[in-house]
Amino acid sequence: xxxxxxxxxxxxxxxxxxxxxxxxxxxxxxxxxxxxxxxxxxxxxxxxxxxxxxxxxxxxxxxxxxxxxxxxxxxxxxxxxxxxxxxxxxxxxxxxxxxxxxxxxxxxxxxxxxxxxxxxxxxxxxxxxxxxxxxxxxxxxxxxx
Amino acid sequence: xxxxxxxxxxxxxxxxxxxxxxxxxxxxxxxxxxxxxxxxxxxxxxxxxxxxxxxxxxxxxxxxxxxxxxxxxxxxxxxxxxxxxxxxxxxxxxxxxxxxxxxxxxxxxxxxxxxxxxxxxxxxxxxxxxxxxxxxxxxxxxxxxxxxxxxxxxxxxxxxxxxxxxxxxxxxxxxxxxxxxxxxxxxxxxxxxxxxxxxxxxxxxxxxxxxxxxxxxxxxxxxxxxxxxxxxxxxxxxxxxxxxxxxxxxxxxxxxxxxxxxxxxxxxxxxxxxxxxxxxxxxxxxxxxxxxxxxxxxxxxxxxxxxxxxxxxxxxxxxxxxxxxxxxxxxxxxxxxxxxxxxxxxxxxxxxxxxxxxxxxxxxxxxxxxxxxxxxxxxxxxxxxxxxxxxxxxxxxxxxxxxxxxxxxxxxxxxxxxxxxxxxxxxxxxxxxxxxxxxxxxxxxxxxxxxxxxxxxxxxxxxxxxxxxxxxxxxxxxxxxxxxxxxxxxxxxxxxxxxxxxxxxxxxxxxxxxxxxxxxxxxxxxxxxxxxxxxxxxxxxxxxxxxxxxxxxxxxxxxxxxxxxxxxxxxxxxxxxxxxxxxxxxxxxxxxxxxxxxxxxxxxxxxxxxxxxxxxxxxxxxxxxxxxxxxxxxxxxxxxxxxxxxxxxxxxxxxxxxxxxxxxxxxxxxxxxxxxxxxxxxxxxxxxxxxxxxxxxxxxxxxxxxxxxxxxxxxxxxxxxxxxxxxxxxxxxxxxxxxxxxxxxxxx
Numbered sequence: 001x002x003x004x005x006x007x008x009x010x011x012x013x014x015x016x017x018x019x020x021x022x023x024x025x026x027x028x029x030x031x032x033x034x035x036x037x038x039x040x041x042x043x044x045x046x047x048x049x050x051x052x053x054x055x056x057x058x059x060x061x062x063x064x065x066x067x068x069x070x071x072x073x074x075x076x077x078x079x080x081x082x083x084x085x086x087x088x089x090x091x092x093x094x095x096x097x098x099x100x101x102x103x104x105x106x107x108x109x110x111x112x113x114x115x116x117x118x119x120x121x122x123x124x125x126x127x128x129x130x131x132x133x134x135x136x137x138x139x140x141x142x143x144x145x
Numbered sequence: 146x147x148x149x150x151x152x153x154x155x156x157x158x159x160x161x162x163x164x165x166x167x168x169x170x171x172x173x174x175x176x177x178x179x180x181x182x183x184x185x186x187x188x189x190x191x192x193x194x195x196x197x198x199x200x201x202x203x204x205x206x207x208x209x210x211x212x213x214x215x216x217x218x219x220x221x222x223x224x225x226x227x228x229x230x231x232x233x234x235x236x237x238x239x240x241x242x243x244x245x246x247x248x249x250x251x252x253x254x255x256x257x258x259x260x261x262x263x264x265x266x267x268x269x270x271x272x273x274x275x276x277x278x279x280x281x282x283x284x285x286x287x288x289x290x291x292x293x294x295x296x297x298x299x300x301x302x303x304x305x306x307x308x309x310x311x312x313x314x315x316x317x318x319x320x321x322x323x324x325x326x327x328x329x330x331x332x333x334x335x336x337x338x339x340x341x342x343x344x345x346x347x348x349x350x351x352x353x354x355x356x357x358x359x360x361x362x363x364x365x366x367x368x369x370x371x372x373x374x375x376x377x378x379x380x381x382x383x384x385x386x387x388x389x390x391x392x393x394x395x396x397x398x399x400x401x402x403x404x405x406x407x408x409x410x411x412x413x414x415x416x417x418x419x420x421x422x423x424x425x426x427x428x429x430x431x432x433x434x435x436x437x438x439x440x441x442x443x444x445x446x447x448x449x450x451x452x453x454x455x456x457x458x459x460x461x462x463x464x465x466x467x468x469x470x471x472x473x474x475x476x477x478x479x480x481x482x483x484x485x486x487x488x489x490x491x492x493x494x495x496x497x498x499x500x501x502x503x504x505x506x507x508x509x510x511x512x513x514x515x516x517x518x519x520x521x522x523x524x525x526x527x528x529x530x531x532x533x534x535x536x537x538x539x540x541x542x543x544x545x546x547x548x549x550x551x552x553x554x555x556x557x558x559x560x561x562x563x564x565x566x567x568x569x570x571x572x573x574x575x576x577x578x579x580x581x582x583x584x585x586x587x588x589x590x591x592x593x594x595x596x597x598x599x600x601x602x603x604x605x606x607x608x609x610x611x612x613x614x615x616x617x618x619x620x621x622x623x624x625x626x627x628x629x630x631x632x633x634x635x636x637x638x639x640x641x642x643x644x645x646x647x648x649x650x651x652x653x654x655x656x657x658x659x660x661x662x663x664x665x666x667x668x669x670x671x672x673x674x675x676x677x678x679x680x681x682x683x684x685x686x687x688x689x690x691x692x693x694x695x696x697x698x699x700x701x702x703x704x705x706x707x708x709x710x711x712x713x714x715x716x717x718x719x720x721x722x723x724x725x726x727x728x729x730x731x732x733x734x735x736x737x738x739x740x741x742x743x744x745x746x747x748x749x750x751x752x753x754x755x756x757x758x759x760x761x762x763x764x765x766x767x768x769x770x771x772x773x774x775x776x777x778x779x780x781x782x783x784x785x786x787x788x789x790x791x792x793x794x795x796x797x798x799x800x801x802x803x804x805x806x807x808x809x810x811x812x813x814x815x816x817x818x819x820x821x822x823x824x825x826x827x828x829x830x831x832x833x834x835x836x837x838x839x840x841x842x843x844x845x846x847x848x849x850x851x852x853x854x855x856x857x858x859x860x861x862x863x864x865x866x867x868x869x870x871x872x873x874x875x876x877x878x879x880x881x882x883x884x885x886x887x888x889x890x891x892x893x
Contacts, residue, residue, distance in 0.1 A: 077198070094195030
């Protein structure tokens with residue numbers, strides 16, 4: 001039974017070996033802000049942070065993250081990027097948005113004033129089919145308000 | 146008074162004639178320009194819920210005791226099921242129910258054959274593998290031209306006006322070309338899915354990711370022989386559809402059948418790979434086009450033969466529509482045929498037919514401009530249609546010439562753009578026009594409820610599929626009630642909690658729903674003033690609402706709550722409906738886009754640097770959300786133009802691009818500068834708002850504008866989408882060979 005630390009809280013979860021972190025977050029912990037859109041590591045919708053680094057939770061086995069700090073969108077709800085995304089209209093259907101914000105939060109934590117190219121590089125792993133990209137770029141550029 | 150009318154109803158360019166009961170639309174339109182709330186940029190009212198991960202999509206619905214379904218799908222494109230035994234699946238661990246076989250005739254890879262419900266998705270997927278099937282594999286029919294030769298048709302349409310032979314005889318210049326567009330996949334981020342729960346033997350609740358809760362209700366009720374009011378359909382938040390989610394699918398019925406069999410709620414969600422097999426597509430097309438014009442550019446004849454690779458099922462989208470409608474041309478002849486193939490059925494995809502057809506037509510127009518040595522923008526002006534090209538009906542409004550005028554500063558960048566060419570990189574500029582529907586129509590209804598606290602709720606069972614329509618409705622109600630936007634909520638996405646509302650397809654939600662919401666808010670406002678007149682012993686006609694206050698012509702002014710608080714737990718309920726479209730008029734949207742590109746003539750790499758989009762869609766409710774729609778449409782169009790293609794194995798007909806690494810959609814790194822200009826001129830004949838839809842127009846001219854910019858940059862005619870490096874290099878070689886030919890030689 002892996003012991004997880006998610007958004008600063010400790011959880012003991014019952015999961016078979018081979019279970020993904022995304023599945024445990026969504027189905028056992030009720031943290032459905034993390035979305036699964038491809039379930040094979042191609043789209044970025046399931047992005048969470050592991051010790052501050054963005055990872056794909058659909059490809060991450062839950063047993064491999066024991067003892068490390070997992071941060072999901074629920075742990076970033078008060079991050080200024082959330083307001084920045086809404087202000088810039090950087091979301092349409094919103095299904096990829098939590099993953100975008102989790103990636104963006106890691107980006108601005110490492111580099112508080114990213115250039116346009118740095119944003120494009122850092123966010124290229126998060127697909128948005130609605131095409132909110134110009135507004136995402138704007139939201140991250142102006143994240144501090 | 147309710148009026149019964151017989152009217153044409155249009156969705157995605159498909160017309161049906163039907164009876165509709167409409168209320169008269171008695172409100173005058175608001176004055177032009179930004180008002181207090183309408184016409185001003187507004188952040189989405191549900192943006193925080195979505196951004197914070199609080200919004201519950203169908204994918205997030207977890208019901209007590211819910212089972213998970215997996216679907217056995219055909220691995221073959223064309224086959225017969227000669228024997229099937231589902232019993233081993235029924236005996237597998239965790240399995241609670243099995244449905245199937247659903248069919249024995251397989252028409253495409255991915256077609257559903259059986260379904261299994263189990264305690265976990267992994268158990269259901271494991272059980273599917275145990276189903277014992279014998280397939281008789283048959284030769285798949287994959288070539289649309291071959292299907293037409295064999296008479297395997299899904300639909301056929303011919304349209305003719307004038308005399309094309311005479312038209313070509315009168316032409317000084319004739320151009321011809323064969324254009325091809327590829328099959329593209331919607332790939333909404335939330336896959337097609339439903340959770341079904343029987344709440345009684347004859348009462349079913351369906352949670353579903355859909356663009357039309359009422360359409361799902363109607364189809365599901367009919368399927369199970371239930372009164373429609375015994376089927377409740379819920380879609381509160383929705384992760385994208387783009388036309389692929391206009392109704393229920395096999396997954397809906399598999400979930401409902403398994404839920405009935407097991408007595409437990411069942412989720413059936415497509416995996417991403419299933420999504421790329423069996424959730425619809427924009428069908429590929431072959432377009433054989435011919436245009437004739439006088440030396441001054443006036444079109445004398447247009448002729449097109451269009452083949453849609455429709456697939457195993459679907460409908461004939463109007464690839465010839467732009468040729469038929471965009472320009473004034475007296476002589477026009479088209480034939481459209483849908484090929485029945487062993488490929489997955491097409492579904493509507495953001496301006497179905499018109500995206501494909503505009504690529505062909507608008508590329509041909511630029512080839513014509515080249516031959517005539519005429520400016521492409523001027524050529525389009527000279528063929529502007531002042532009335533509907535098909536039947537001469539007047540337009541309810543058309544400001545395409547104004548769009549062209551507004552395009553001039555972007556078009557005038559041509560010299561500056563071309564001058565950027567350096568080394569193997571050539572820069573160029575191109576444009577394309579668009580025409581589309583987007584007028585919406587009745588029936589659609591809304592209620593507006595005002596409580597004692599002076600807050601309002603718009604209640605209507607429409608859906609917001611990500612386009613921001615909920616916010617637009619709140620702005621409209623806020624404007625009419627003179628309330629700030631943060632005092633208006635919107636309740637939507639549940640057939641049990643509001644009146645009938647329009648499908649969210651065909652750029653119709655705002656033009657269909659907006660007028661109904663305004664009428665409902667006006668009804669509530671009228672009731673508030675009636676009550677205020679009695680409360681303050683004033684004549685009602687001296688009272689009005691202003692900035693959330695009741696204002697008397699005699700000078701008095703009271704906060705709205707001074708009246709509404711009298712209600713205590715009571716409420717004011719306004720109701721409104723969508724009035725008719727203007728009779729005898731065509732309601733359409735228009736626009737033009739200008740693209741700037743760079744082409745590496747050594748490698749065939751194409752980069753789009755800038756796209757300016759100028760559209761005439763009537764009054765704009767939310768300029769911020771509207772610019773997002775334009776950007777989203779252009780970015781999808783960019784994918785259609787440069788990178789996206791469903792590839793089939795040419796022998797077996799199986800799909801090679803089932804994953805998002807092989808099916809290449811644009812990322813943030815691919816996005817050009819996008820400039821959005823909306824004319825924002827209300828359509829004086831259309832409803833109490835004068836607003837048309839905007840979801841589809843921006844995707845329509847994108848690929849043609851890019852292809853025309855490539856021609857400007859390199860002299861090469863790209864005629865096939867996507868413009869891969871191979872296609873680009875082929876077109877460059879062809880252009881080079883053409884240049885080598887001696888002057889006066891016949892054109893290839």
